[in-house]
Amino acid sequence: MTESPITARAFFERVRAGQLTALKCGSCGELAIPPRQLCPACHTQAWQPLDLRGEGTIASFTIIRVAPRAHAGDAPYALAVVKLREGVSILGRLVDIPLDKVGVGLPVRFRPLVIGNQATVGFGPSSAA
Amino acid sequence: MRRVAVIGVGVTKFGLHDRTSAELFAEAAQDALTDAAIPATAIQALYYGNVVGGETEHQLHTGPQAASVLGIPSVPTTRFETACASSHAAFRHAVMEIAAGVSDVVLVGGAERVLNVSTAESTEYFAYASDAVWEQPLGLTFPGVFALIARAHMEKYGTTEAQMAAVAVKNHRHGALNPKAQFQKQITIDQVLRSAYVADPLKLFDCCPFSDGGAALVLASEEVARRHRKPVWVLGSAAASDWMLLGDKRDLSRVPATERAAAAAYRQSGLGPRDVDVVELHDCFTIAEIVATEGLGLFEPGAGGRAAEAGRTSLGGEIPVNPSGGLKAKGHPIGATGAAQIAEIVTQIRGEAGPRQVDGAKTGLTHTLGGNTATVLVSLFGRD
Ligand SMILES: [Zn+2]
Numbered sequence: 001m002t003e004s005p006i007t008a009r010a011f012f013e014r015v016r017a018g019q020l021t022a023l024k025c026g027s028c029g030e031l032a033i034p035p036r037q038l039c040p041a042c043h044t045q046a047w048q049p050l051d052l053r054g055e056g057t058i059a060s061f062t063i064i065r066v067a068p069r070a071h072a073g074d075a076p077y078a079l080a081v082v083k084l085r086e087g088v089s090i091l092g093r094l095v096d097i098p099l100d101k102v103g104v105g106l107p108v109r110f111r112p113l114v115i116g117n118q119a120t121v122g123f124g125p126s127s128a129a
Numbered sequence: 130m131r132r133v134a135v136i137g138v139g140v141t142k143f144g145l146h147d148r149t150s151a152e153l154f155a156e157a158a159q160d161a162l163t164d165a166a167i168p169a170t171a172i173q174a175l176y177y178g179n180v181v182g183g184e185t186e187h188q189l190h191t192g193p194q195a196a197s198v199l200g201i202p203s204v205p206t207t208r209f210e211t212a213c214a215s216s217h218a219a220f221r222h223a224v225m226e227i228a229a230g231v232s233d234v235v236l237v238g239g240a241e242r243v244l245n246v247s248t249a250e251s252t253e254y255f256a257y258a259s260d261a262v263w264e265q266p267l268g269l270t271f272p273g274v275f276a277l278i279a280r281a282h283m284e285k286y287g288t289t290e291a292q293m294a295a296v297a298v299k300n301h302r303h304g305a306l307n308p309k310a311q312f313q314k315q316i317t318i319d320q321v322l323r324s325a326y327v328a329d330p331l332k333l334f335d336c337c338p339f340s341d342g343g344a345a346l347v348l349a350s351e352e353v354a355r356r357h358r359k360p361v362w363v364l365g366s367a368a369a370s371d372w373m374l375l376g377d378k379r380d381l382s383r384v385p386a387t388e389r390a391a392a393a394a395y396r397q398s399g400l401g402p403r404d405v406d407v408v409e410l411h412d413c414f415t416i417a418e419i420v421a422t423e424g425l426g427l428f429e430p431g432a433g434g435r436a437a438e439a440g441r442t443s444l445g446g447e448i449p450v451n452p453s454g455g456l457k458a459k460g461h462p463i464g465a466t467g468a469a470q471i472a473e474i475v476t477q478i479r480g481e482a483g484p485r486q487v488d489g490a491k492t493g494l495t496h497t498l499g500g501n502t503a504t505v506l507v508s509l510f511g512r513d
Contacts, residue, residue, distance in 0.1 A: 061280060062276035062328045064273050065329070066270065069249045071268035075268075081376055082376075
């Protein structure tokens, strides 16, 4: 075994196809966002891909008003750390949620987002909302 | 392990300069050598911090570049890059080289030049300290990282924007006493609260500026240091790391690397937070100071905002934090910051800080944080 079973390239190919993927340790059950060579909990390599449901809640957020050059046309935009139902967290761009409605604890749902031809992690309104 | 002392310090004025980072470092280094009363020929190694030289100056290999411009081209030199903590990391390795008996006199320094490029460009380059595949493509900025930390802290502890503003007001009040500071004017809570949002809840006046500047330190073994005036002893120096991705950090309201580095540095020195008289810590954003005062054990988790608002961290308060003005008012030339913080603490312990002197300061602490909180260094200093 030489590489993480989900490489960065594979992760974002899956994102583009509408699927968020985690790694689950076959030895101890630890979850991780790939790529990860060794399990940080038990330090073995026994990862299995795990399809995430893509549902979670906002753990923290910000509204970027002064953006890097490549994103200046998008500003202002909201970024959030989202705690997914399975327990792992990931940073994503919020889409189709009014900026004044964003708050900690708000339920959101993963959606693929292409920024400048690059697949990235987006989160939109939860279907339940 | 041998004892190590700081015997010379030098810092340029921070702000806009029309010189290269190597020139800024060289000015600070000459001042540090003069302060140490030691000739350049005594230097056996240079440990150097520089972060975005490749981007802003098209300059890599900045270690030998800096040594050449100073005029000591033949000493072994290494450039350290741990984002904003680079020259504090350089310092720690220089301490280890002397403690291990490899060298007796080592020069530590750092410099940065960013004001020769636009704010949009430097905003982009500073974001390179976050993950290039997972986070940069989302449009994450440096203020954005600390805005996420601020929101989590507000949510968990009820920290307010006014408490964060109190940090900016305090550090500007201190900076007005520091002739090397980029900003030497006082500001009001209202000015901070009315400034424009950069990354909610952080506003322009919650953020440190972009700065050019250099800093240098002469470190020596005990045998060499004993021949010099007022050596300031390194009582402990520790580094810690944490996850790169924001999503992997378990609790955004805390900085575990600060807690780990502080625990190690306190253990090395046999001191605790109650023993520290003066602190220079990493206030790249006002919330960063609040979280750092908690992580260093100066206040309980969640109590940092109220402590700042109550003046407990002001000059004249129970534990003065950032008497230099901090990154907020003194400025933040990222490669120079760690060395400059150490220079301030050495100056304070010598009792030579003039109008910003903390009365009777015998023991001081420096804390420098890299980028997205994935690197932290903490060092402790004292006198005989
Ligand atoms: Zn495991």
